Structures are given as structure tokens and as C-alpha cells.
Amino acid sequence: MFHPATVACALAFALLSAGCGGDDAVSGGAEDLPGPVPSGVSFQEPPADALQAPDFSAQLVDGTPVTASELWDDRPLVLVFTASWCGTCAEIHRTAARAVAGQEGAVALLGLVPADDGEPARDYAAELDLGHPLAVASEDVWLDYAAREPPLVALVAPGGRLLRGWPGGVEEAVLVRELDALVER
Amino acid sequence: MRRFVPALLAAAGLAGCGGSGDGLDVRITLVVPDENVRVEGTECAGARPFQYVHAEASYALEDEDGETLAEGELPAGRAVNADPSIDWGVERIPTFCVLELELDDVPRRPGYALRLERGSPLPFGASLVEGGDPVRLTVR
Numbered sequence: 001m002f003h004p005a006t007v008a009c010a011l012a013f014a015l016l017s018a019g020c021g022g023d024d025a026v027s028g029g030a031e032d033l034p035g036p037v038p039s040g041v042s043f044q045e046p047p048a049d050a051l052q053a054p055d056f057s058a059q060l061v062d063g064t065p066v067t068a069s070e071l072w073d074d075r076p077l078v079l080v081f082t083a084s085w086c087g088t089c090a091e092i093h094r095t096a097a098r099a100v101a102g103q104e105g106a107v108a109l110l111g112l113v114p115a116d117d118g119e120p121a122r123d124y125a126a127e128l129d130l131g132h133p134l135a136v137a138s139e140d141v142w143l144d145y146a147a148r149e150p151p152l153v154a155l156v157a158p159g160g161r162l163l164r165g166w167p168g169g170v171e172e173a174v175l176v177r178e179l180d181a182l183v184e185r
Numbered sequence: 186m187r188r189f190v191p192a193l194l195a196a197a198g199l200a201g202c203g204g205s206g207d208g209l210d211v212r213i214t215l216v217v218p219d220e221n222v223r224v225e226g227t228e229c230a231g232a233r234p235f236q237y238v239h240a241e242a243s244y245a246l247e248d249e250d251g252e253t254l255a256e257g258e259l260p261a262g263r264a265v266n267a268d269p270s271i272d273w274g275v276e277r278i279p280t281f282c283v284l285e286l287e288l289d290d291v292p293r294r295p296g297y298a299l300r301l302e303r304g305s306p307l308p309f310g311a312s313l314v315e316g317g318d319p320v321r322l323t324v325r
């Protein structure tokens with residue numbers, strides 16, 4: 001027969017081991033990376049003269065490494081350059097997420113914050129809780145996309161051709177129209 | 186003796202010791218000459234290479250000896266026409282980002298400097314403050 005205190009300790013350890021008392025998932029982290037492209041979806045070929053989007057690697061807000069070309073390899077990618085301190089960015093980010101949600105997994109979205117915004121960005125991601133990854137991007141990434149100031153939204157075709165960029169953000173209807181033109185079901 | 190200390194401190198406070206009420210109210214119009222294309226009047230932050238000028242970024246007001254007189258966080262800016270002499274004819278135009286700072290009861294000194302997170306401190310004389318109008322400083 002076990003001593004009651006021993007049983008209590010074992011029970012407490014089991015509960016803690018099972019993760020009771022809190023979910024470890026970080027909004028904007030690895031668990032928000034997109035799953036496989038849905039079956040039955042194909043994509044419009046991008047214009048032949050469209051420029052190749054600059055590839056980059058960054059870390060998500062939970063430290064997970066991410067490479068842009070892996071996200072745009074098999075589907076369109078919407079990039080949202082944003083910042084925790086930017087008063088208009090959260091709504092632009094939400095708008096882009098709504099437009100992407102309409103494509104039911106056929107389009108990926110990656111938010112990007114400046115390098116000095118990493119810690120506040122975790123709160124920003126938690127507050128928005130968009131279900132899409134958020135990465136901390138170096139100065140070079142911002143310069144490569146001519147993102148002089150957040151917000152800026154960019155659309156990359158499958159394979160990496162840069163299709164559009166919207167400094168200051170984009171209206172939901174405009175982004176929906178662009179995505180509808182890209183995705184074929 | 187210990188019980189008299191709070192009373193002494195309270196009396197000193199009521200008497201205005203420590204400079205409260207004796208300082209200057211400093212208004213600063215901080216201009217970021219980034220010439221970024223925006224809709225006039227929209228909220229903005231400094232565009233590269235002035236990206237360190239944004240809401241919630243810290244600043245300090247110093248005197249000529251480098252002593253910190255006041256500290257705070259920058260507010261968001263507003264986009265203003267970079268060249269009002271030009272009728273651009275479009276909605277999105279070259280703009281500067283302008284931030285308005287209000288610092289109350291700043292200790293009187295002959296000269297001040299606004300220090301941002303990066304860049305050179307921006308000096309200005311007390312005479313500009315005493316004029317009553319906002320002091321116009323341009324980030325460089």
C-alpha cells in the first residue's frame with residue numbers, strides 16, 4: 001500500500017507531465033505553419049516577366065526557423081510586414097488573414113516584424129491569434145522588399161515570383177480578387 | 186524621529202521643492218524627413234533609414250551637460266506633405282512623418298537636446314521654448 005503523500009506527489013507529477021495548467025503553443029509559432037495544400041487545387045501561372053521574390057530565412061516568434069521559399073514552393077504566399085507598435089498594422093494583418101482564410105489552406109500567410117520587435121511581437125501575435133506564423137525579419141529582408149515602413153503587404157506566386165506589393169496595406173476585396181485569380185479549383 | 190520624515194517630505198512637496206510647477210512646458214514638433222509615399226494625414230512612423238522613430242520608442246530630453254531631464258515614449262506620427270508647393274494630383278504623395286511631443290514641467294536650463302534611440306541628439310535653446318510655440322526639430 002502506498003503512502004497517501006506518495007500518491008499525491010505521483011498524481012501531481014502525472015498532471016504536470018500531461019501539460020495540465022497551460023498550453024505551450026505560441027501564437028504565430030510553429031503550430032501556425034500551414035499544412036499540406038488541399039487536394040484538387042492548382043494555380044495560375046505567374047507572368048513570365050515577374051521578378052523573383054528575394055528568398056530569406058527568419059525565426060518565428062517561438063524560435064522556429066522558417067524559410068520563405070519553402071512556404072511559396074507549392075502555394076501563393078502573402079507577406080505582411082508589420083510591427084507591434086504600429087497602430088494601423090493589426091487591422092491590415094487581420095484583413096490579409098481574412099482574405100487568405102477564404103482560400104481554405106491554398107494560400108499561406110507570413111507576418112514579419114522588425115528585428116528589434118521580437119519580444120513585443122509575441123504579445124502582438126497572441127492578441128491577434130490569427131492562426132498564421134509570425135517571424136522576426138532582419139533589416140536586409142525589409143530592404144529587399146522595399147518595406148521602408150510597416151504596414152506593407154506583398155503577394156508571391158507559387159514558385160516565388162513577386163506579383164504585387166501594397167505599401168500602407170491593401171483592402172480585403174482587392175486581395176481577395178488577386179487570390180481568386182491565382183487559385184483554381 | 187522616523188515619524189517626522191514623511192511629514193517633512195510632504196511639507197517639502199507642498200512648498201514646491203524638487204522643481205514641480207517651476208519648470209517649462211516643452212512642446213516639440215519632431216519632423217522625420219523620410220519623403221515616404223503615404224496618404225496625407227495618415228498615421229506613420231519614420232521610414233528607413235529613420236525606422237527607429239516610431240510609436241513607443243523611447244526618447245530623453247537632456248540638458249547641455251547630458252543630464253536627463255525627462256524621458257518618455259514617442260507617439261505615433263502623422264504624414265504631412267513633403268512639399269506643399271507641389272500639387273501632386275494623386276492621393277499617395279511624398280510625405281514627412283511628424284510627431285508631436287509634450288513634456289510638462291521640464292527644469293529650466295539654457296539649452297536642451299532631444300535624444301532618440303539612434304542618431305545624433307537634436308539640440309535647441311531655451312529661448313525657443315519660452316516663445317510658446319512648439320520647437321521644430323528635424324531628425325538627421
